[in-house]
């Protein structure tokens with residue numbers, strides 16, 4: 001369970017406040033895209049996401065997008081919200097997180113991974129020794145692998161909600 005346990009569980013990305021980041025002593029965020037910032041395949045962010053990105057960056061925290069999706073999906077989206085990105089990051093493996101960290105000007109002391117999936121975002125963060133925020137999936141998803149991963153998440157999310 002511990003490798004599948006996020007530091008914090010929240011509903012939406014916009015629920016992450018500068019105060020929470022200060023409390024967790026975070027200086028950089030590695031941010032998922034699909035179901036975290038926008039519906040899968042959509043280039044339009046969820047309501048309030050652009051303002052949230054601007055607000056967090058103004059508080060001095062670096063953000064890099066780190067997604068398992070393809071470059072042709074991730075790069076235009078990242079450009080549109082004004083962030084650097086790593087596509088095909090192979091979460092939960094550490095390769096993409098390491099590439100994303102190299103994009104930061106200063107090496108961060110404490111990194112937060114934010115995403116909506118336990119078996120990619122949270123597991124990857126824990127394997128890399130990073131903190132994590134697990135979000136609730138917001139949009140409908142299609143495909144067998146995501147269906148399977150969501151099935152595997154049910155028990156863990158129930159347990160997290162009881163804590």
Ligand SMILES: [Mg+2]
Nearest residue numbers: 032034035116
């Ligand atoms: Mg996602």
